Amino acid sequence: MKNEYDIIVAGAGLAGCTAAAVAAKKGASVLLLDRNVESEVGKKTNWGWTCGDAVAASHLDFVEKNTGIKFSSPELDKKVNGVYALSPDLEAKYMFDGLGYVLDRPEFEAKLLNIAIKSGAEYVPQFEVEGPLLDGNRITGIFGRDKEKNRKEYKARLVIDSLGIATVLRRRLPNNEYVQKEVDIDDVESTGRYIMEFDAPEDYDLKYYDPDNALIHLNQYMSPGGYCWVFPKSGNKVNVGLGVQRRSLQIRNEKLKKNDSLQKLIDEYIKWNPVLKNVRVYNKNNNGKGIWSVAVRRQLECLVYNGYIGAGDSMVMPNPLSAGGIGPALISGILAGQNAAEAAEANDVSVERLWKYNIEFNQEYGKKTAGLEVLRIYLQSLNNDVINYGIRTFLTVDEANELTLGKIPELSLSTKFKLVLKGATNINAFRNLVYSVNKMKEMNEIYANYPKSPAEYHKWVQGVRKEMDVVKERFKPNPI
C-alpha cells in the first residue's frame, strides 16, 4: 500500500462511498478510510445504521442520472407513495414529498462500497481517523490509528470529510473564516428509532400505520421540537422513532414536572400507537435499536477549505424540516467526488479552485435550506393547540406542500383574515407565519445570490447569520 494519494475520503457512509466511487471513476487515486469492519460498512455508531431510512425517489434519480448507479431490491426495502404529516389531534393531515423508498441501510451501503472498490478506490476498514495533517493553512492528509492501534499518517492532495455529524476533521481544522467548526446545539435533534416486527390487525386506522405511506406525527408533548414517525418496511415491519430538540424537551419536562428521556418518549410513542401491537425488535445486523443525532439547520455556508471538501452530515446537510439527510449526502458525495478529482488533476486544491463545489451544491440542493430552517424555528415555537388549529386554518394543502419544498406561497394577512381566524394566540401565530414566509423568501433570495468566489463570501455570510439570529431571537421553543 502506498501512503500518498490524490484524494483521501474519510468515512465510508453514504456520502463517502459515493464520493470515492465518483472520484476513482474519474481516474483519481482514492483512499477510502473507515472505522468499521467491511461487513458493517456505513454503520454510524455501535448502535448500528441508526436512521429512519426514508428517501425521496427524486434523490435516487439524481444518483442514477449522474453516476449510472441503479438501485433495486434488497437495498430498496419498501416503496412508499409519499409522506403524510398528521396534526397532534390526528384530525388533519398534509401530504408532502411524493414517491420514495424505505431503505435497507446495511444493504444500501454495502452496494455503494462495492461500487467504490470496483471503480478503483482503495478501501481500508478498521481505521480510526483522528485529525487532519496540516501544512500552514492547507490540509495535506490525515492521521489516525490502524486496526492494530498503531498511529499512521496518509497524505493526499485533498481530503473529503464524510465522517458524519461527529466529524473529527472539521472540528480540528485550523481556525479559518470559511468552514464553521461548531454548530448551535439547538440546531441538532436527538433522535432514536427501532426497527420492529409486529402483528398487524386485520383492520387498522391509517392514521397510525399505513403500509403505503410514511407517517409523521407532529406532537409537542410526545416529541417536543421534533416529530414522531412510523415508516413501513417490507413484511410486517416498521421503522418507528422520534426526534426532539433538547431545549424543547427540557422546557416540556419543566412544564410537566417530568424527567422523560428520549428513550422513554420513544417507548411511550410505541405504546401510544394502537396498531403496533405485539412488537418485537427486528435485530438483523444488530440494527434493531439505536439513538444518534441529526442536525436540522442549513448546511454550513462554506463547504471547502484549502485541501478540504466536506460532504453529508459532516457539513450538517440534512433537511432542516424533515431531517432527511440521505438525499443531500448522496448529492454532495457525487459533487464532492467530481470536484475533488478535477482539482487534484489540476493540481490546485485552494479554496478558490474548490469554490465551484459550494456553488454546485447550493444550486442542486442547498439553496432552499436556510428558508426551511426559518420554518422549522417557527414551528418549534408553536404548541399543540396552535398546530391543530393552524393546520386546519392557516394553509391549504397546496400551500403547505409548497412551503415544505422551500417554495413560497402567496400568503397575506388580508387574504387570510377573510377566513376569520379565532383567538388572539392563533391570530398571533398566523401573523408569525406570514413573517416566517416573508423571511423564507428573503433567505431564498440571499441563497440565490450565493457568492461566486471566496472574495464575496465574508460580507454574504455575515448577512445570512444576522438574518438567522433575528429569527431565533423572535421565535423561542415553546412546546406542549
Ligand SMILES: Cc1cc2nc3c(=O)[nH]c(=O)nc-3n(C[C@H](O)[C@H](O)[C@H](O)COP(=O)(O)OP(=O)(O)OC[C@H]3O[C@@H](n4cnc5c(N)ncnc54)[C@H](O)[C@@H]3O)c2cc1C
Ligand atoms: C434516528 C435518525 C433518523 C433519521 N432518519 C432519516 C430518514 O428517514 N431519511 C433521511 O434521509 N435521513 C435520515 N436521517 C439522517 C441520515 O441518516 C444521515 O443524514 C445520513 O446517514 C448521512 O450520511 P453520511 O454519509 O453523511 O454520514 P454517516 O451515515 O454518519 O456516515 C459516516 C461514516 O463515517 C464513519 N466514521 C465516523 N467517524 C469516524 C472516525 N473518526 N474514523 C473513521 N470512521 C469514522 C462512520 O462509521 C460512518 O461509516 C436520520 C438520522 C437519524 C440519527
